[in-house]
Amino acid sequence: MDRKIRVLVAKPGLDGHDRGARVVAAALKDAGMEVIYTGLHQTPEMIVEAAIQEDVDVVALSILSGSHMSHFPKVRELLDAAGATDMLITGGGIIPAEDMKVLSEQGIGKLFGPGTDTREVVEYIRGEVSSRNS
Amino acid sequence: MNRQALPQLLEAAFGGNRRALARLISLVENDAPERSAILDAVIPKTGGAWRVGVTGPPGAGKSSLLEEIVMAYRERGKTVGLAAVDPTSPFTGGAFLRDRIRMARAGADPEVFIRSLGSRGSLGGLSAQTEAVLDLFDAAGKDMVFVETLGVGQAELDVAECGYTTVVVLVPESGDGIQAMKAGLMEIGDIFLVNKCDHDGAALLEMELRAALELGSNADSWKPPVIQTSAIEGRGIAEAVEAIEAHRTHLAQNGQLPHLRRRLLERRLRRGVETRVTHALWTDPERAAKLEETLDKLLSGGVGFEESLRALLPEGLDGEES
Ligand SMILES: Nc1nc2c(ncn2[C@@H]2O[C@H](COP(=O)(O)OP(=O)(O)O)[C@@H](O)[C@H]2O)c(=O)[nH]1
Ligand SMILES: [Mg+2]
Numbered sequence: 001m002d003r004k005i006r007v008l009v010a011k012p013g014l015d016g017h018d019r020g021a022r023v024v025a026a027a028l029k030d031a032g033m034e035v036i037y038t039g040l041h042q043t044p045e046m047i048v049e050a051a052i053q054e055d056v057d058v059v060a061l062s063i064l065s066g067s068h069m070s071h072f073p074k075v076r077e078l079l080d081a082a083g084a085t086d087m088l089i090t091g092g093g094i095i096p097a098e099d100m101k102v103l104s105e106q107g108i109g110k111l112f113g114p115g116t117d118t119r120e121v122v123e124y125i126r127g128e129v130s131s132r133n134s
Numbered sequence: 135m136n137r138q139a140l141p142q143l144l145e146a147a148f149g150g151n152r153r154a155l156a157r158l159i160s161l162v163e164n165d166a167p168e169r170s171a172i173l174d175a176v177i178p179k180t181g182g183a184w185r186v187g188v189t190g191p192p193g194a195g196k197s198s199l200l201e202e203i204v205m206a207y208r209e210r211g212k213t214v215g216l217a218a219v220d221p222t223s224p225f226t227g228g229a230f231l232r233d234r235i236r237m238a239r240a241g242a243d244p245e246v247f248i249r250s251l252g253s254r255g256s257l258g259g260l261s262a263q264t265e266a267v268l269d270l271f272d273a274a275g276k277d278m279v280f281v282e283t284l285g286v287g288q289a290e291l292d293v294a295e296c297g298y299t300t301v302v303v304l305v306p307e308s309g310d311g312i313q314a315m316k317a318g319l320m321e322i323g324d325i326f327l328v329n330k331c332d333h334d335g336a337a338l339l340e341m342e343l344r345a346a347l348e349l350g351s352n353a354d355s356w357k358p359p360v361i362q363t364s365a366i367e368g369r370g371i372a373e374a375v376e377a378i379e380a381h382r383t384h385l386a387q388n389g390q391l392p393h394l395r396r397r398l399l400e401r402r403l404r405r406g407v408e409t410r411v412t413h414a415l416w417t418d419p420e421r422a423a424k425l426e427e428t429l430d431k432l433l434s435g436g437v438g439f440e441e442s443l444r445a446l447l448p449e450g451l452d453g454e455e456s
Contacts, residue, residue, distance in 0.1 A: 001164055001165055001166060001167075002163075002164055002165045002254060002255070003164045004164075004227065004228075004252070004254070025230060026230070028228065029223065029226065029228035029229060029230045030223075030226050030228060031226070031228060032226045032227040032228045033228050034222075034228065034229045034231060034250075034252045035228070035229065035230050035231060036231045036232075036234060036250050037230065037231065037232045037234070037235060038234045038235060038238075038241070039232075039234070039235035039238070041238075043242075045242065046238070046241060046242045049241065049242060049244065050234060050241055050248075052152055052153050052156055053152060053156055053241075053247055053248055053249060054156070054248075054249060054250060055153075055156035055157060055159065055160045082153060083153055084153065
């Protein structure tokens with residue numbers, strides 16, 4: 001067996017900065033994961049279609065535009081509808097603590113604020129994926 | 135991960151369920167225990183798809199062109215499977231798979247199935263893994279199956295040649311013509327696309343390629359066309375699709391297709407046997423111990439090289455009467 005953790009990194013919404021997403025993508029790659037990067041301006045439908053086709057373990061969304069309260073739950077809903085209830089959704093952006101709490105109750109994983117040490121993200125993903133697969 | 139039984143998973147994938155198809159690809163790619171059962175079930179269902187390998191240097195515009203070509207096939211009502219291979223880092227085992235960035239429309243079309251693959255250190259060889267993925271697309275009923283791979287190194291060229299039609303993508307800048315000749319791309323291409331023709335130098339590269347193809351022309355009656363394209367401006371796309379269709383018709387009419395299929399299968403079988411034999415050879419603990427022993431003797435000057443080599447060969451190949 002030659003299993004690898006596969007992560008879809010996507011940027012939904014309208015803002016045009018993907019530096020953060022690229023930094024995380026590079027860190028995950030350096031940690032031995034396969035990162036599928038889909039680029040900017042992705043709709044939730046596009047993200048979910050890609051996640052299904054790529055059979056990823058994790059969907060990581062970078063949202064700076066303030067649209068996190070609509071995008072995260074929408075992606076969760078569409079993934080669940082496609083039968084991918086076990087796919088972890090995580091991500092980052094400027095997200096207030098109370099929003100994080102609400103999202104976590106809706107089946108969204110841990111979300112990371114700006115300036116997070118990427119090693120923290122790597123550890124979190126490794127831990128989650130290994131507990132889901134066992 | 136909910137583990138569906140394999141027969142149900144296969145049935146679902148053959149019936150068009152995309153998640154099932156995606157799961158099967160993972161099982162094959164991960165060299166899971168189910169791999170052989172999957173391949174055995176899949177092969178009898180193949181043969182319906184036309185397979186196209188697309189190769190060329192990094193950044194030439196392969197993904198951008200494929201987005202256009204795939205959408206042109208969608209307009210003709212064809213369904214598509216596409217495997218995009220990118221290198222796995224030999225140091226970390228990780229990979230940054232970015233081909234989807236250029237395929238926003240194709241990626242969002244449910245009748246197009248795109249799968250990004252890391253080259254990994256695949257046990258069965260890169261082309262064995264990729265061919266299996268192409269088989270899965272084929273068995274799942276896709277009309278057109280594409281594979282994008284970098285035109286660097288033998289393993290990648292082998293992947294490009296998994297297709298019935300091989301498309302080589304080059305760009306005017308950075309002496310691509312010379313690179314192509316050195317890398318062996320001239321020999322494998324059935325169709326040459328000079329992409330980024332919105333830049334200077336496309337006409338010159340086209341001439342260079344035509345001259346090189348003229349020199350290398352062989353008994354094969356197919357003359358590889360050279361077509362200028364611009365993925366950005368959508369130029370030359372219709373011509374590229376026509377060339378693929380013309381090559382397909384050519385192979386069908388000349389009765390070459392059964393030949394080609396046989397040759398591809400032969401190569402696949404040979405490679406499969408070779409990788410398994412090699413693997414079996416060096417995972418045999420007895421031989422591994424003998425290797426160390428032989429090295430000691432060789433270094434101390436006790437034996438010659440040929441003798442050492444024969445000592446390590448499997449029985450029957452060592453030149454001894456059995
Ligand atoms: N000017 C120009 N740029 C192009 C063209 N095709 C692709 N590109 C750009 O070339 C870069 C690499 O393209 P990509 O499709 O990823 O190349 P690949 O590595 O061969 O798959 C991207 O920035 C594209 O936007 C073209 O026809 N003209
Ligand atoms: Mg590409």
